[in-house]
Amino acid sequence: MSKIEDALKKISGNGAAxxxxxxxTARRQQLARAPQSIAQTAQSNQASTxxxxxxxxxxxxxxxxxxxxxxxxxxxxxxxxxxxxxxGRVLNAFRELRxxxxxxxxxxxxxxxxTGVTLGDGASFVARNxxxxxALDTSKTALLLDCNLKNPQYDGINSAxxxxxxxxYLESEDIPVDKIIHRPGIDRFxxxxxxxxxxxxxxxxxxxxxxxxxxxxxxxxxERYVILDTPPITESADTSIVADLCDHILLVVxxxxxxxxxxxAAVKAIGQRKLVGVVFNNEPQLPKPSVWKSIxxxxxx
Amino acid sequence: xxxxxxxxxxxxxKEAFVHRKAVVGIFLAIxxxxxxxxxxWPKQYTSSATIIVDEKNIIxxxxxxxxxxxxxxxxxxxxxxxxxxxxxMGQVLTSPGWExxxxxxxxxxxxxxxxxxxxxxxxxIDKNLIKIEYSNANPDRAYxxxxxxxxxxxxxxxxxxxxxxxxxxxxxxxxTDEYHEKLVNAEALLKDFRSANLDxxxxxxxxxxxxxxxxxxxxQQTTNDLNEAETKQESLTKQLSGEAExxxxxxxxxxxxxxxxxxxxxxxxxxxxYQDTYPDIVRIKHQIEDLNEAIxxxxxxxxxxxxxxxxLSEEALAINPLFQELRRELSQTKTQIDxxxxxxxxxxxxxxxxxxxxxxxxxxxxxxxxLTRDYQVNRDLYQDLLKRRENARVSMNMDIANQxxxxxxxxxxxxxxxxxxxxxxxxxxxxxxxxxxxxxxxxHAKQQFDPRLRFDSVIADKLKLxxxxxxxxxxxxxxxxxxVASLRGLALLIGANFGILALVVGLKAGGVLS
Numbered sequence: 001m002s003k004i005e006d007a008l009k010k011i012s013g014n015g016a017a018x019x020x021x022x023x024x025t026a027r028r029q030q031l032a033r034a035p036q037s038i039a040q041t042a043q044s045n046q047a048s049t050x051x052x053x054x055x056x057x058x059x060x061x062x063x064x065x066x067x068x069x070x071x072x073x074x075x076x077x078x079x080x081x082x083x084x085x086x087x088g089r090v091l092n093a094f095r096e097l098r099x100x101x102x103x104x105x106x107x108x109x110x111x112x113x114x115t116g117v118t119l120g121d122g123a124s125f126v127a128r129n130x131x132x133x134x135a136l137d138t139s140k141t142a143l144l145l146d147c148n149l150k151n152p153q154y155d156g157i158n159s160a161x162x163x164x165x166x167x168x169y170l171e172s173e174d175i176p177v178d179k180i181i182h183r184p185g186i187d188r189f190x191x192x193x194x195x196x197x198x199x200x201x202x203x204x205x206x207x208x209x210x211x212x213x214x215x216x217x218x219x220x221x222x223e224r225y226v227i228l229d230t231p232p233i234t235e236s237a238d239t240s241i242v243a244d245l246c247d248h249i250l251l252v253v254x255x256x257x258x259x260x261x262x263x264x265a266a267v268k269a270i271g272q273r274k275l276v277g278v279v280f281n282n283e284p285q286l287p288k289p290s291v292w293k294s295i296x297x298x299x300x301x
Numbered sequence: 302x303x304x305x306x307x308x309x310x311x312x313x314x315k316e317a318f319v320h321r322k323a324v325v326g327i328f329l330a331i332x333x334x335x336x337x338x339x340x341x342w343p344k345q346y347t348s349s350a351t352i353i354v355d356e357k358n359i360i361x362x363x364x365x366x367x368x369x370x371x372x373x374x375x376x377x378x379x380x381x382x383x384x385x386x387x388x389x390m391g392q393v394l395t396s397p398g399w400e401x402x403x404x405x406x407x408x409x410x411x412x413x414x415x416x417x418x419x420x421x422x423x424x425x426i427d428k429n430l431i432k433i434e435y436s437n438a439n440p441d442r443a444y445x446x447x448x449x450x451x452x453x454x455x456x457x458x459x460x461x462x463x464x465x466x467x468x469x470x471x472x473x474x475x476x477t478d479e480y481h482e483k484l485v486n487a488e489a490l491l492k493d494f495r496s497a498n499l500d501x502x503x504x505x506x507x508x509x510x511x512x513x514x515x516x517x518x519x520x521q522q523t524t525n526d527l528n529e530a531e532t533k534q535e536s537l538t539k540q541l542s543g544e545a546e547x548x549x550x551x552x553x554x555x556x557x558x559x560x561x562x563x564x565x566x567x568x569x570x571x572x573x574x575y576q577d578t579y580p581d582i583v584r585i586k587h588q589i590e591d592l593n594e595a596i597x598x599x600x601x602x603x604x605x606x607x608x609x610x611x612x613l614s615e616e617a618l619a620i621n622p623l624f625q626e627l628r629r630e631l632s633q634t635k636t637q638i639d640x641x642x643x644x645x646x647x648x649x650x651x652x653x654x655x656x657x658x659x660x661x662x663x664x665x666x667x668x669x670x671x672l673t674r675d676y677q678v679n680r681d682l683y684q685d686l687l688k689r690r691e692n693a694r695v696s697m698n699m700d701i702a703n704q705x706x707x708x709x710x711x712x713x714x715x716x717x718x719x720x721x722x723x724x725x726x727x728x729x730x731x732x733x734x735x736x737x738x739x740x741x742x743x744x745h746a747k748q749q750f751d752p753r754l755r756f757d758s759v760i761a762d763k764l765k766l767x768x769x770x771x772x773x774x775x776x777x778x779x780x781x782x783x784x785v786a787s788l789r790g791l792a793l794l795i796g797a798n799f800g801i802l803a804l805v806v807g808l809k810a811g812g813v814l815s
Contacts, residue, residue: 079775090775097770126772250769253760259752263764277769280757284315285773287784295788 057108057222058139061188064221070185080186081129083136087288094133097279101130101225104276105248108223111214112276113246115239116232117266121254122281124153127229130250135189140223143181144191147230147242149204152194165195169213170204177216192217205241214245233269234262240269248276255283304756309745312755316744325791327743328736332798335732336805339725340814346440347721350451352380352431353711377425380454383461384433385418389453393417396449398442421450430711440717447714455708459700466700470693477690480683487676494672498665506666509659516652523648527641530634537631541624554599561592725809729802 075082081091101112114130116123127144134142146153149167169180169192180192204210217226228246230239243249249270253263267275304312317324383389390413393399399412422434433451437443568585575582723731748755757768776784808814 073778076778079777081775087776089773093770093772097772100769122772125775129772251766253754255774256751256753256755258754260754260759260764261752263754263760263766267764267766275766277767278760280754280760280768280771282774283757283771284319285776286315286318287776287781287788291781291785291788294785295792 054139054223061139061141061221061223064141064188065183066187067183067185069187075186079125079129080132081136082132086290089285090129094129095136097130098133098137101248101250101276105225109218109221109225110248111218111226111228111246113228113230113239113242113249113274114252115230115243115249115266115270116252117234117254117258117262118232119235121232121252121257123232123252124148124229126250126252126279126281127227128153131189131191131225131227132186134225134227135186138188140225141188141190141221143217143224143226144189145217145226145228146192146194147205147228147238149194149238150236151231153229163193163196165193167195167204169195170207170209171195177213205238205245211245233266243270243274246274249274250276250279252279252281254281304758312748313741313744316748316755317741320740320744321787321791324740324744325794327740329794329798331736331739332732332802335728335735336802339728339732340805342723342725342728343438344720345436345438345722346443346717346719347434347436348440348443348447348714348717349432349434349712350447350710350714351426351712352433352451352455353709354429354431354707377423377431379458380423380425380431380433383457384421384423384450384454386457387413389450389457390417392453393446393449397445398439399446417446436721444714444716451710451714455710458708463697463700466693466697470690470697473686473690473693477683477686480679480686484676484679484683487672487679491669491672491676494665494668498661498669505662506659509655509662513652513655513659516648516655520645520648520652523641523645527638527645530638530641534631534634534638537627537634541627541631554596557592557596557599561589561596564589564592726806729806733802 072082072084076085081094083091085091101110105112112130114123114127131142131144134140145166147166152165163182164175164180166180169175169177180195181190182193183189184191214226218224228242230236230242233239233243233251251263251266251270263278391409394404394409394412404412416437417435420436422432422436424432424434426432433447433454435443435447435450437446564585568582568589571579571582571585577583754760757771760766761768805814
């Protein structure tokens with residue numbers, strides 16, 4: 001069972017993806033309008049350009065249609081960070097990561113590829129939560145693109161039937177982009193699964209359509225971050241191809257699983273140009289104090 | 302990679318938490334092993350005796366320089382050599398606890414090498430203290446053996462020391478006797494030589510030289526004197542030949558005239574002051590008249606005697622005094638010349654004999670020097686040895702009287718009441734400590750030797766990559782439930798472990814378990 005799948009299932013259980021209700025839409029429009037007017041009056045003011053841009057992007061992003069949000073429990077279950085988390089250490093780590101990436105990508109939008117050194121190193125976990133961290137900021141939106149064609153992370157056949165994804169779009173001429181972008185129930189968070197079709201992956205990524213898709217996705221909103229969840233660079237040829245299409249690359253190094261030589265090989269495969277940095281993942285932690293306390297309680301936690 | 306201690310401990314704890322089941326498992330296993338080992342550990346009783354090696358005693362300063370106190374360089378080593386000797390060990394085997402009739406030497410060796418020597422410890426506590434320890438499962442045997450070993454050690458050491466002094470004395474004594482004999486021989490040789498060569502006295506050569514010198518001087522002097530006397534004789538002889546033997550004396554008339562002249566002078570002097578009637582002038586005139594009368598009488602007598610052989614009257618003749626004097630002098634000089642000649646001959650004879658003697662002395666001097674040298678060397682050595690022999694005698698007597706380096710039992714062996722070695726509680730505590738340290742040590746070793754990356758600092762420092770974030774492990778609620786459950790289980794196990802340990806310790810303390 002994939003992680004997001006549960007969330008999707010939940011949403012589909014409520015019926016088709018719904019747009020915001022009439023009251024909700026009105027509120028959002030009001031929110032959107034106010035910054036717009038501020039932007040108009042302060043147009044001549046050079047110093048407030050960034051602020052204006054930020055406000056406009058926020059307004060635009062606020063108009064995004066959202067589904068019923070999934071609960072904190074579901075997010076915790078799926079290992080997705082959320083602001084109300086009890087243990088803030090992971091949340092803070094991703095916020096810090098997000099800030100550093102924003103500092104590096106100057107124009108706001110960016111295609112960030114997240115890859116690992118070896119299988120099972122948590123690259124998908126990092127990609128997913130990095131997207132979630134971007135989505136936490138109301139002025140930004142994140143889109144998670146699953147490029148694990150051989151080993152889909154967020155796709156799969158569920159009871160609701162096949163969900164269209166990346167390969168379907170690239171394969172078929174008559175599937176619009178909108179059809180493959182799914183809303184997993186987290187505000188400002190979108191995702192594209194890898195798709196049902198899965199034949200010769202390399203050919204999908206080399207296609208012109210793939211490049212165009214990335215540009216289209218990136219430029220759809222002023223501050224959109226497209227996060228590509230890819231297989232380990234040393235394990236898959238797809239990753240190297242995708243690396244050419246993205247702006248930045250993040251390398252996930254898991255705790256106690258890989259050697260220096262493996263990391264060096266991965267860095268060599270990526271090249272220094274696009275490599276933003278390394279995320280040291282899954283460092284063991286001692287349990288929170290509450291866990292220690294709950295040991296002595298008679299009731300099960 | 303250099304990590305600070307807090308970093309290292311933090312990493313270790315995290316790793317220990319990840320491998321908590323293995324860590325607790327090892328902890329429990331070590332505790333169990335320690336418990337079993339503690340229960341099965343054989344009881345050992347140790348008895349010890351301390352021996353003080355006293356070398357600072359009252360005798361030493363008194364005898365300083367006269368006697369040599371036997372030195373013991375490495376006390377523990379010496380003690381080991383003495384104690385582990387077959388002789389001493391053989392005696393130990395006859396002590397209570399070991400005695401058994403009919404043992405072959407091979408069996409005895411086996412007991413000594415397996416039961417006694419490995420359990421005996423000889424420790425040099427400080428310069429003057431030797432501690433002897435013996436451990437055995439039987440406290441009585443431990444006590445008896447320790448006591449026996451310490452007693453034997455002391456008696457053996459003292460005997461060895463006494464023997465050493467005795468040997469030294471004997472050796473020096475032999476040497477002294479040998480030199481005495483040599484000295485006597487040298488003396489005899491010297492005596493014989495001196496008897497044979499009477500001139501060969503110390504300083505003879507010098508004496509002879511002096512004597513020759515004085516003789517030569519004497520000869521010279523005599524020769525000079527002789528020459529002088531001969532010259533004198535010659536001169537006297539010459540003078541004698543030109544001198545008359547007798548001289549003719551003046552006549553009586555002459556004597557009268559001389560007297561008249563004297564009186565006339567007196568008369569003239571008086572006439573200057575007095576008249577011719579002054580009685581003195583009158584008397585002098587009378588005297589002059591008398592004298593003139595005597596002259597006339599004498600002239601008359603001479604005229605009467607003329608024409609007769611001229612005989613010199615005795616009164617007129619007198620022997621010449623100068624001639625006499627010269628004759629006497631000449632005679633004396635002749636005697637002197639004779640004496641000097643005789644003396645010269647004598648001196649020459651003496652010189653000759655002295656020269657011959659000097660030659661003899663010179664020859665014997667070399668032989669004498671050699672004999673004397675031998676004698677002196679032997680005498681010095683003999684005297685020195687004689688002194689040493691007396692020192693050795695005193696040293697030997699000191700050792701016989703146990704006054705030199707002494708061995709005393711400072712702390713006698715006691716019957717051990719408590720077993721020595723690690724107690725049961727030590728095993729339990731050791732088990733707990735090792736149970737904590739060993740798994741942590743293993744984890745640390747794993748961190749050190751496992752090449753897989755565990756520290757972000759390696760990525761940053763060694764691989765020169767920027768670490769954007771360190772993402773801790775995210776625990777899902779279900780995982781958390783599992784963690785709590787596992788921690789509960791482990792806590793229960795540890796609690797049970799301590800419960801068992803406490804129970805066994807309690808039973809042991811209460812004497813239920815032996």
